[in-house]
Amino acid sequence: MSVLVYTENWDGKFKKLSFELVSYASKVAEMLNTTATALSIGNVEEAELQKLGNFGVKKIIHARIDGLNILDNQAYTKTIADIATKEGATVLVLSNNNTGKALAPRLSVRLKAGIGSGVGKLPLGVDPFVVYKRAYSGNAFAHLTIKTPIRILTLAQNSFGLIEKNAGAALENLSVQVDGTLVKTTVKEVQKLTGKILLTDADIVVSGGRGMKSPDNWGPLVELADLLGAATACSRPVSDEGWRGHEEHTGQTGKIIAPILYIAIGISGATQHLAGVSSSKYIVAVNTDKDAPIFEAAQFGIVGDAQKVLPKLVEAVKEMKAR
Amino acid sequence: MKLLVCISNVPDTTTKVKFVDDNKKFDETGVQWVINPWDELSLTRALEMKDDPASGIKTVTIAHVGSATAEPTIRKALAIGADDAIRVNAVPADAYYVASQLAEVVRTEKFDLVMCGIESSDHNGSLVGGMLAELLDFPSVSAVSYLKIENGQAIINREIDGGKEIVSVPFPFVAIVQKGIAKEPRIAAMRGIMMARTKPIKVVEPVNIESFTEVTGFEMPKPRAACRFIDAENVKQLIEVLQNEAKVI
Numbered sequence: 389m390s391v392l393v394y395t396e397n398w399d400g401k402f403k404k405l406s407f408e409l410v411s412y413a414s415k416v417a418e419m420l421n422t423t424a425t426a427l428s429i430g431n432v433e434e435a436e437l438q439k440l441g442n443f444g445v446k447k448i449i450h451a452r453i454d455g456l457n458i459l460d461n462q463a464y465t466k467t468i469a470d471i472a473t474k475e476g477a478t479v480l481v482l483s484n485n486n487t488g489k490a491l492a493p494r495l496s497v498r499l500k501a502g503i504g505s506g507v508g509k510l511p512l513g514v515d516p517f518v519v520y521k522r523a524y525s526g527n528a529f530a531h532l533t534i535k536t537p538i539r540i541l542t543l544a545q546n547s548f549g550l551i552e553k554n555a556g557a558a559l560e561n562l563s564v565q566v567d568g569t570l571v572k573t574t575v576k577e578v579q580k581l582t583g584k585i586l587l588t589d590a591d592i593v594v595s596g597g598r599g600m601k602s603p604d605n606w607g608p609l610v611e612l613a614d615l616l617g618a619a620t621a622c623s624r625p626v627s628d629e630g631w632r633g634h635e636e637h638t639g640q641t642g643k644i645i646a647p648i649l650y651i652a653i654g655i656s657g658a659t660q661h662l663a664g665v666s667s668s669k670y671i672v673a674v675n676t677d678k679d680a681p682i683f684e685a686a687q688f689g690i691v692g693d694a695q696k697v698l699p700k701l702v703e704a705v706k707e708m709k710a711r
Numbered sequence: 712m713k714l715l716v717c718i719s720n721v722p723d724t725t726t727k728v729k730f731v732d733d734n735k736k737f738d739e740t741g742v743q744w745v746i747n748p749w750d751e752l753s754l755t756r757a758l759e760m761k762d763d764p765a766s767g768i769k770t771v772t773i774a775h776v777g778s779a780t781a782e783p784t785i786r787k788a789l790a791i792g793a794d795d796a797i798r799v800n801a802v803p804a805d806a807y808y809v810a811s812q813l814a815e816v817v818r819t820e821k822f823d824l825v826m827c828g829i830e831s832s833d834h835n836g837s838l839v840g841g842m843l844a845e846l847l848d849f850p851s852v853s854a855v856s857y858l859k860i861e862n863g864q865a866i867i868n869r870e871i872d873g874g875k876e877i878v879s880v881p882f883p884f885v886a887i888v889q890k891g892i893a894k895e896p897r898i899a900a901m902r903g904i905m906m907a908r909t910k911p912i913k914v915v916e917p918v919n920i921e922s923f924t925e926v927t928g929f930e931m932p933k934p935r936a937a938c939r940f941i942d943a944e945n946v947k948q949l950i951e952v953l954q955n956e957a958k959v960i
């Protein structure tokens with residue numbers, strides 16, 4: 389018995405979400421009186437791999453799939469499932485990000501393992517195994533009982549936090565062969581957004597809605613975000629209109645985020661928008677309409693015109709930084 | 712080429728979510744049911760592709776696992792433009808149960824491309840598409856924001872953290888689609904609504920499958936504390952509160 393956590397890497401590096409996953413898996417392992425093992429696939433240097441050991445795992449498996457350097461869902465599923473079986477894993481943990489969403493359901497079928505997806509906290513119990521997960525797009529939470537002997541959990545990003553613990557992790561290197569005919573994906577081109585803080589990774593997010601009035605008004609919003617080290621986001625109509633890129637669209641049909649601070653400027657707070665941001669620790673709203681539903685979700689609010697308030701916020705943050 | 716679009720029937724996205732039976736069951740009283748938003752976009756893209764003769768798509772079929780009460784949603788999908796529909800007559804127990812029923816449909820009817828939405832807005836699982844692909848041993852591409860078929864080849868954009876990849880996989884495969892796949896959902900025209908009345912909905916009985924999971928209760932989110940308003944003339948105070956009280960900046 390053990391808990392296996394799959395930690396994706398980005399060009400050989402881990403992110404906060406990787407360490408959060410490992411922290412989570414280690415705590416789940418404690419609940420089951422067992423230990424957690426991290427699995428990394430691809431080219432990652434030893435020093436980077438060792439960082440996973442700071443968050444409670446006992447073992448780190450570094451697997452390389454010969455001749456494969458892209459994500460192929462079938463080859464990855466087979467590799468992870470084989471390692472899980474060999475390790476006797478009874479719980480598998482993945483992120484609820486795009487990669488986790490691509491692999492977890494396939495692993496579920498292969499390992500006959502029920503899934504709790506998008507969990508935000510530790511299981512409510514392990515016998516029976518009950519998880520607490522988002523339902524109805526954030527309007528409720530479900531208690532999901534997983535009936536199978538092997539379970540898969542996908543963790544919502546930024547929902548758990550980091551727990552440092554050095555358990556003295558041992559590193560094991562594995563070279564995996566997969567049958568070439570299994571790999572069906574060809575990647576023709578990769579387009580990366582560079583120099584931007586990723587919305588899903590950010591601790592602070594500054595977001596604009598239709599109340600920003602025009603795509604030309606975004607200057608002070610972006611400046612505020614830069615000063616705070618924040619990512620920028622927007623409501624759906626803003627990205628539909630092409631005022632901002634689609635990668636910024638937040639909400640039920642866009643990105644689901646859980647930053648520590650979400651600043652909503654000129655956003656009404658429709659249910660579908662809140663579905664994507666309601667897990668934020670703090671929500672700040674700026675809106676001309678004191679009855680806008682966003683104020684029901686916010687802890688702090690300013691009733692005022694975005695074009696007047698934003699420059700003042702920028703000034704205030706500059707002053708704060710100068711102090 | 713035969714295309715299958717899997718459709719989930721969900722409460723309208725503005726529904727005030729409530730539960731009955733000691734918080735064990737979703738309260739369906741007064742609820743409006745709609746096509747899951749991602750599935751609506753998926754269907755729209757499927758029909759856009761079929762409109763282009765170069766895609767080689769001959770038919771777009773809808774599949775739904777659910778009881779007869781979902782028929783209005785299926786008729787709506789037919790009115791939007793799908794050619795026919797298959798309903799597996801069963802209460803969807805969990806994602807694995809649903810995927811297993813859909814797999815049976817695909818095995819029997821032999822589709823070349825299956826499209827699923829990335830999430831359903833009720834259970835937020837993001838599971839059915841991937842499970843279906845594994846059950847069928849088909850390739851799957853997840854987080855698909857663009858899909859086009861040209862000269863018998865699929866051109867697919869898949870979103871990755873911080874960018875996208877242009878990928879290809881051979882047919883048959885499962886495309887799990889998300890935002891961007893179509894701009895606006897296609898709306899049923901009067902003619903479509905008339906035609907939908909006579910389009911076939913084939914009802915098939917489920918195969919025997921044991922679910923993996925079971926929802927044993929619901930909770931409502933904790934109410935948030937009332938909003939503290941800060942005067943628009945005193946914006947500085949907000950920054951002070953965020954820095955010294957909330958300690959988040």
Ligand SMILES: Cc1cc2nc3c(=O)[nH]c(=O)nc-3n(C[C@H](O)[C@H](O)[C@H](O)COP(=O)(O)OP(=O)(O)OC[C@H]3O[C@@H](n4cnc5c(N)ncnc54)[C@H](O)[C@@H]3O)c2cc1C
Pocket residue numbers: 596597598599600601622623624625626637638639640641642653654655656657658659660661664674675676677680692693694695724748
């Ligand atoms: C199936 C479905 C899925 C959806 N998914 C999403 C989703 O994922 N994300 C999403 O965001 N939406 C989504 N929507 C749309 C959602 O219902 C709302 O229409 C949308 O969120 C509104 O965006 P908004 O707040 O920017 O605009 P509006 O609702 O137009 O609000 C603008 C706000 O700005 C305020 N304002 C106006 N002028 C100023 C000013 N000068 N200064 C300050 N404030 C000002 C107004 O008081 C108002 O509150 C979805 C809808 C459907 C039907």
